[in-house]
Amino acid sequence: MATSIMFTRINLTLTLLFVLPVLAAQPLYQPLGQAASDLSDKPEWNLTISPDGEALPPGSGNAAQGKQLFEQHCVACHGFGAIGGSAMPLVGELGSLSGEYPEKTVNSYWPYATTLFDYIRRAMPPSAPYSLNSNEIYALCAYILSQDGIIEADVELNAVTLPQVTMPNRNGFSAIYPQ
Numbered sequence: 001m002a003t004s005i006m007f008t009r010i011n012l013t014l015t016l017l018f019v020l021p022v023l024a025a026q027p028l029y030q031p032l033g034q035a036a037s038d039l040s041d042k043p044e045w046n047l048t049i050s051p052d053g054e055a056l057p058p059g060s061g062n063a064a065q066g067k068q069l070f071e072q073h074c075v076a077c078h079g080f081g082a083i084g085g086s087a088m089p090l091v092g093e094l095g096s097l098s099g100e101y102p103e104k105t106v107n108s109y110w111p112y113a114t115t116l117f118d119y120i121r122r123a124m125p126p127s128a129p130y131s132l133n134s135n136e137i138y139a140l141c142a143y144i145l146s147q148d149g150i151i152e153a154d155v156e157l158n159a160v161t162l163p164q165v166t167m168p169n170r171n172g173f174s175a176i177y178p179q
Contacts, residue, residue, distance in 0.1 A: 009115050057159065060138070060158040061140070066141070072171065091105055106145075107147070109169055117138070120141065138158060138162065140158075145157075
């Protein structure tokens with residue numbers, strides 16, 4: 001038994017003698033991806049759209065076009081009519097923020113319509129962000145915003161008209177941009 005303990009101590013000592021220098025030479029973490037400064041060669045990742053619409057790209061779309069695109073790309077998660085599915089609802093619940101059970105939909109919560117364009121562009125569909133062109137994104141915005149009557153279904157959204165849309169909760173935040 002004493003011999004067994006002695007061999008265990010020797011094995012542990014030898015292991016530590018060989019393993020510790022190897023471990024000490026390794027960084028404590030393995031960096032993932034690349035530094036944000038290395039993304040300058042990807043202009044599509046550097047687009048920031050402000051509430052006033054600065055940097056919105058050319059293009060246009062309406063609710064009828066958006067409905068077709070929504071049924072193609074979005075209905076599986078957001079449900080028919082954008083009322084919710086496996087993902088959160090996008091429409092409805094206007095005025096619910098002051099109620100007992102507030103619902104934060106695009107149309108009830110978001111203060112700027114330009115944020116919708118920016119978000120769709122960067123993140124949707126989840127399996128292929130940046131895959132929709134500007135016309136498709138304007139059309140999807142028009143469809144979502146028309147679902148609650150924020151805009152009329154025949155309104156064409158573009159870089160000029162989208163920032164002019166007044167969202168129901170526009171004054172619900174402290175803004176750094178003028179109203």
